Amino acid sequence: MSKGKQTKTSFKQKQFLSTTRPLEMLHMDLFGPSRTMSIGGNYYGLVVVDDFSRYTWTLFLVTKDQAFSAFMKLAKIIQNEKNCSIAAIKTDHGREFQNENFEMFCEKFGIQHNFSAPRTPQQNEVVERKNRALEEIARTLLNETNFPKYLWADAVNTACYVLNRVLIRPILKKTPYELFKGRKPNISHFRVFGCKCFILNNGKDNLGNSKADEGIFLGYSSQSHAYRAYNKRTMLIEETVHITFDETNQKMQDKHKNSADDEETRRLQKLTEIVEEQNKELDTAELDTAKRETVEWRVPRNLSLDNVIGQINKGVSTRNSLNLLCEHMAFVSQIEPKTVQEALNDSNWISVMQEELNQFTRNDVWSLVPKTSGMNVIGTKWVFRNKMDEQGIIVRNKARLVAKGYNQEEGIDYDETYAPVARIEAVRLLLAYACLSGFKLFQMDVKSAFLNGFINEEVYVTQPPGFEDHKLPGHVYKLKKALYGLKQAPRQWYERLSNFLLSKNYQRGQVDKTLFIKNSENDIILVQVYVDDIIFGSTNELLCQEFVLDMQGEFEMSMMGELNYFLGLQIKQLQNGTFLN
Amino acid sequence: MDSCKEASTPIATSCYLDADEHGISVDQTKFRGLIGSLLYLTASRPDITFAVCMCARFQANPKESHFNAAKRILKYLKGTTNVGLWYPNEATLNLKGYSDSDFAGCKLDRKSTSGTCHLLGASLISWNSKKQACVSLSTAEAEYIAAGSCCAQICWLKQQLSDFGLKVTKVPLFCDNTSAINLTKKSSTSFTN
Numbered sequence: 001m002s003k004g005k006q007t008k009t010s011f012k013q014k015q016f017l018s019t020t021r022p023l024e025m026l027h028m029d030l031f032g033p034s035r036t037m038s039i040g041g042n043y044y045g046l047v048v049v050d051d052f053s054r055y056t057w058t059l060f061l062v063t064k065d066q067a068f069s070a071f072m073k074l075a076k077i078i079q080n081e082k083n084c085s086i087a088a089i090k091t092d093h094g095r096e097f098q099n100e101n102f103e104m105f106c107e108k109f110g111i112q113h114n115f116s117a118p119r120t121p122q123q124n125e126v127v128e129r130k131n132r133a134l135e136e137i138a139r140t141l142l143n144e145t146n147f148p149k150y151l152w153a154d155a156v157n158t159a160c161y162v163l164n165r166v167l168i169r170p171i172l173k174k175t176p177y178e179l180f181k182g183r184k185p186n187i188s189h190f191r192v193f194g195c196k197c198f199i200l201n202n203g204k205d206n207l208g209n210s211k212a213d214e215g216i217f218l219g220y221s222s223q224s225h226a227y228r229a230y231n232k233r234t235m236l237i238e239e240t241v242h243i244t245f246d247e248t249n250q251k252m253q254d255k256h257k258n259s260a261d262d263e264e265t266r267r268l269q270k271l272t273e274i275v276e277e278q279n280k281e282l283d284t285a286e287l288d289t290a291k292r293e294t295v296e297w298r299v300p301r302n303l304s305l306d307n308v309i310g311q312i313n314k315g316v317s318t319r320n321s322l323n324l325l326c327e328h329m330a331f332v333s334q335i336e337p338k339t340v341q342e343a344l345n346d347s348n349w350i351s352v353m354q355e356e357l358n359q360f361t362r363n364d365v366w367s368l369v370p371k372t373s374g375m376n377v378i379g380t381k382w383v384f385r386n387k388m389d390e391q392g393i394i395v396r397n398k399a400r401l402v403a404k405g406y407n408q409e410e411g412i413d414y415d416e417t418y419a420p421v422a423r424i425e426a427v428r429l430l431l432a433y434a435c436l437s438g439f440k441l442f443q444m445d446v447k448s449a450f451l452n453g454f455i456n457e458e459v460y461v462t463q464p465p466g467f468e469d470h471k472l473p474g475h476v477y478k479l480k481k482a483l484y485g486l487k488q489a490p491r492q493w494y495e496r497l498s499n500f501l502l503s504k505n506y507q508r509g510q511v512d513k514t515l516f517i518k519n520s521e522n523d524i525i526l527v528q529v530y531v532d533d534i535i536f537g538s539t540n541e542l543l544c545q546e547f548v549l550d551m552q553g554e555f556e557m558s559m560m561g562e563l564n565y566f567l568g569l570q571i572k573q574l575q576n577g578t579f580l581n
Numbered sequence: 582m583d584s585c586k587e588a589s590t591p592i593a594t595s596c597y598l599d600a601d602e603h604g605i606s607v608d609q610t611k612f613r614g615l616i617g618s619l620l621y622l623t624a625s626r627p628d629i630t631f632a633v634c635m636c637a638r639f640q641a642n643p644k645e646s647h648f649n650a651a652k653r654i655l656k657y658l659k660g661t662t663n664v665g666l667w668y669p670n671e672a673t674l675n676l677k678g679y680s681d682s683d684f685a686g687c688k689l690d691r692k693s694t695s696g697t698c699h700l701l702g703a704s705l706i707s708w709n710s711k712k713q714a715c716v717s718l719s720t721a722e723a724e725y726i727a728a729g730s731c732c733a734q735i736c737w738l739k740q741q742l743s744d745f746g747l748k749v750t751k752v753p754l755f756c757d758n759t760s761a762i763n764l765t766k767k768s769s770t771s772f773t774n
Binding site for chain 1: 621624625663664665667668669670671672674701702704706734737738740741742743744745746747
């Protein structure tokens with residue numbers, strides 16, 4: 001015998017039945033604590049498996065010490081139901097099982113209490129395996145439907161309910177339900193967990209309300225012949241039979257109609273906030289990969305969502321949807337170069353830079369002139385930025401040629417500097433006024449706004465790095481229009497815009513010079529400028545259309561439509577008012 | 582801060598921040614960054630304006646007590662992420678101004694802090710919390726100064742509204758100090774209480 005070579009004993013699978021009737025032996029184990037309280041206020045699950053039939057019961061507990069009372073109740077019910085008594089129970093050495101109460105109970109009813117050997121959960125494999133199956137199914141259900149975690153008990157319950165009716169007991173080749181209850185289970189009432197459903201307003205409301213409320217299917221009632229569903233209107237979980245289901249794939253639909261469900265998710269989130277435990281750890285530094293692989297709700301202590309690569313709610317992308325994505329993804333670089341040299345190695349960035357220069361030519365920004373002494377030439381540089389959408393996916397590379405305006409001298413290269421920014425109060429006043437007068441506000445922005453401003457001073461800039469003219473290397477560009485980075489650029493842009501609007505019979509505001517107004521008969525159009533962002537609204541939609549056409553004729557615009565996001569304010573224009581946050 | 586508890590108010594009622602010269606210094610850049618972000622947020626959150634402005638006074642030499650006060654605001658924000666300004670459709674188009682002031686709220690230089698807000702119909706459009714530039718000797722003086730700045734803002738709003746084509750004639754300015762109200766009457770302003 002060698003002390004250094006001993007290993008754990010192997011545990012072979014049993015090929016025969018060790019029991020002959022239901023309730024001869026019950027396996028029991030606890031799982032939990034779950035990090036999240038269930039909607040019923042529970043943290044633990046007690047799993048009881050009948051050895052013969054493998055019929056399973058799950059009971060939910062607030063604390064471990066409730067295990068005994070919960071088991072006692074269950075034992076009475078099932079012994080009554082089967083009209084035979086429990087002969088033996090098998091548990092591990094957890095104190096919730098190995099205690100005086102259990103001992104007395106077992107003694108009183110003549111039940112044999114078997115324990116698995118210490119630190120050998122393998123001997124308790126029946127229930128341990130069941131635990132795993134239940135948790136895995138429940139987790140999958142919650143993940144798939146994106147449900148808040150406090151619904152875990154419902155998910156476990158559903159998993160247990162379904163497993164009892166669909167699993168086939170090896171050797172006996174029958175379902176646990178059939179073995180335990182003696183009749184074949186009916187599974188025609190099974191529904192997709194988390195699917196949309198409509199709950200009949202069963203005499204709760206009178207005329208005027210719709211007859212059904214929308215809800216989410218959450219499983220099957222354990223006490224009555226009914227379904228459990230979350231009612232979206234009353235925000236309660238109900239048990240009812242008057243229910244119809246819509247089992248079409250919810251996820252695909254959701255992608256198309258986000259706004260309608262927004263409120264719903266907010267409500268659910270609110271609920272989550274109330275129910276969810278508040279001690280999520282921020283400290284994520286020492287997260288190791290091993291932990292990431294372990295089950296999610298047992299060890300989320302150090303698991304922050306920031307560390308999850310990719311998006312959780314995006315789900316699995318199929319090849320088909322990937323193709324759609326690839327169509328424009330292929331032309332977007334994922335890196336943000338620091339220097340021109342870096343950018344010049346990437347074909348995506350070169351094309352973006354070329355596009356920027358093309359815009360210069362389109363706008364007739366500059367002309368090449370030979371350099372003479374006494375010219376104050378201002379350097380240029382490239383600035384590279386990746387634009388992201390709301391989900392943080394890079395959708396566009398943006399290259400901008402800027403002048404090194406900090407080399408400009410006041411009086412020689414520029415005269416005045418200011419930018420047309422509106423006061424935030426003015427924006428809010430406009431919003432409130434629009435609300436009260438009952439018209440909608442729209443927004444649009446000007447592409448490369450500053451390139452539109454005419455320049456009065458003589459300003460020369462060097463050729464853009466990486467795009468020098470090989471034939472005329474000594475030449476510099478004389479600017480006709482402003483460039484980003486020049487001190488006078490915002491001012492010149494304002495000049496250009498205000499001149500244009502004034503020529504179209506707009507009036508400048510008396511105090512707020514970024515406000516432009518035009519009256520025609522009884523209608524009025526209000527235009528508020530914030531550098532290159534423009535908010536506008538009118539009592540007459542025709543005026544709005546006219547303004548859009550005017551602007552598009554003069555500048556390169558991107559119409560952004562209804563005002564929803566401005567200067568970091570989220571704006572929701574609803575039927576009965578406007579919401580800002 | 583993710584795991585912090587939510588606070589129900591942005592600042593404790595008994596919170597008197599002073600220079601706290603003997604306190605432990607905190608990273609100035611971090612503090613300034615925090616204050617900057619919070620100030621940006623005051624554009625849509627009038628409820629934290631006073632608390633943020635209070636903390637912002639100590640940017641030159643931030644101590645732990647100031648940092649804790651700033652963190653309290655974050656805790657408050659955590660519990661109130663779903664609130665915002667609501668501009669309802671149905672209301673009458675009238676402008677109202679409210680002003681108030683504390684007296685010698687800043688214990689360091691005994692200057693008072695004025696607070697003003699303006700409503701168009703039922704929508705809050707403008708608000709302000711500012712430590713006054715001069716030292717007031719009485720509550721009436723402090724309130725009068727607050728009413729003055731409130732009035733200046735009303736003038737601007739009136740002008741802006743007239744650009745919108747809306748003429749407002751009488752704008753009520755609400756002030757809770759009788760002496761200050763009488764002061765405004767003496768100098769014969771066009772605003773009524």
